[in-house]
Amino acid sequence: MAERPEDLNLPNSIVMRLIKDSLPPGVLVSKEARSAIARAASVFVLYATSTANALAQANKKKTLTGQDVLDAIKEMDFEQFVEPLTECLEAFKRSQQSKKELKEAKAKAKKQERSPAKKGAPAEEQAAEEELGEDVVDVQE
Amino acid sequence: MESLEGDNSHSSSSDAGMDLDTARDAEATEAAEERESLDVALEQEPIADEDVAEVNDESNLGLKFPLARVKKIMKADPDLHLASQDAVFLIAKATELFVEVVAESAHHHTMKANRKTISGRDVMSCIELIDALAFLDGALND
Numbered sequence: 001m002a003e004r005p006e007d008l009n010l011p012n013s014i015v016m017r018l019i020k021d022s023l024p025p026g027v028l029v030s031k032e033a034r035s036a037i038a039r040a041a042s043v044f045v046l047y048a049t050s051t052a053n054a055l056a057q058a059n060k061k062k063t064l065t066g067q068d069v070l071d072a073i074k075e076m077d078f079e080q081f082v083e084p085l086t087e088c089l090e091a092f093k094r095s096q097q098s099k100k101e102l103k104e105a106k107a108k109a110k111k112q113e114r115s116p117a118k119k120g121a122p123a124e125e126q127a128a129e130e131e132l133g134e135d136v137v138d139v140q141e
Numbered sequence: 142m143e144s145l146e147g148d149n150s151h152s153s154s155s156d157a158g159m160d161l162d163t164a165r166d167a168e169a170t171e172a173a174e175e176r177e178s179l180d181v182a183l184e185q186e187p188i189a190d191e192d193v194a195e196v197n198d199e200s201n202l203g204l205k206f207p208l209a210r211v212k213k214i215m216k217a218d219p220d221l222h223l224a225s226q227d228a229v230f231l232i233a234k235a236t237e238l239f240v241e242v243v244a245e246s247a248h249h250h251t252m253k254a255n256r257k258t259i260s261g262r263d264v265m266s267c268i269e270l271i272d273a274l275a276f277l278d279g280a281l282n283d
Contacts, residue, residue: 008214014205015240022241023248023259032261036281037243040264043280044239045214048232053221066227073235077273081238085231088203092230 010041048072206233243267243274 015038019029049064052072056064066089073081211233215221243264250263268277 008217010206010210010214010236014207018205018237018240019244022244026257027248027251028258029244030258030260033247033259033264036261036264037240037247039281040243040268040274040277041236041240042214043277044236045211045232046218047276048235049215049218049221049224052228052232053218057220062222064221064224064228066225066231069228069231069235073231076276078235078239078242081235084238085234088234089227089231092204093227096226 008042010038010045012038015041048076051075204230204234204237206237208233211236246271246274 012034016029016034019034019037020027023029048069052064052068055071055075056062056068059068061068070082070085073079073085208229212224212229215224215229215232244259246267247259247263250266251257251259254263265281268274268281
């Protein structure tokens with residue numbers, strides 16, 4: 001499938017924000033520098049993906065897991081990232097869990113709002129909503 | 142908003158910044174166990190921009206890159222089949238850390254030259270001199 005160039009780039013404004021946040025105030029960043037760092041970041045995504053995927057496949061797995069990524073990061077000589085990444089992952093999982101619970105609570109509330117006469121439909125809808133949360137996406141579609 | 146959870150100290154390593162050590166006071170935690178469900182960030186893909194912003198804006202996450210975009214880049218790899226949501230998240234977060242580290246390293250060159258503006262040349266110098274950035278050799282020429 002054809003990818004437009006911007007699809008493989010990360011948002012420039014966010015890259016710039018990250019750059020600025022890591023520097024002391026008053027430091028300026030040229031357009032070329034920002035562009036180079038943004039492109040480097042895209043290459044990093046690909047390099048990390050490829051490295052992690054190789055590890056997953058070496059372990060006869062078809063799905064890339066978080067652990068594969070962490071191992072890849074070490075292999076790529078960015079071991080200092082592992083600790084902060086692990087911590088962030090915990091926070092991410094917690095937020096995903098609470099979002100899921102919130103969504104289920106909303107779905108439940110919606111169901112209760114409906115009149116009892118429509119017993120059939122809400123059950124279908126809830127099943128459809130639950131299905132959404134369990135889909136595994138084929139990355140290669 | 143912090144770009145990384147917790148402290149983000151800007152202290153550089155004592156030498157000329159040739160290595161990539163960044164001083165981050167992350168608390169040690171156990172390595173996360175992988176979840177059984179391996180759903181990729183499907184829930185985040187079709188949602189509106191403001192919802193994406195909500196995901197990225199969680200103060201306890203500190204994640205700025207949109208997961209959907211990161212996933213799109215990952216999909217460019219023909220060998221990749223399935224990826225868990227955790228994997229996409231970690232790559233996104235690692236890339237953010239990467240940007241910060243490259244910026245800091247480039248800045249060292251800028252300071253050495255007594256300049257205030259980080260140039261493309263400063264970035265290229267990092268790539269040439271830092272081993273861990275060797276994968277970028279030739280990748281930024283166009």
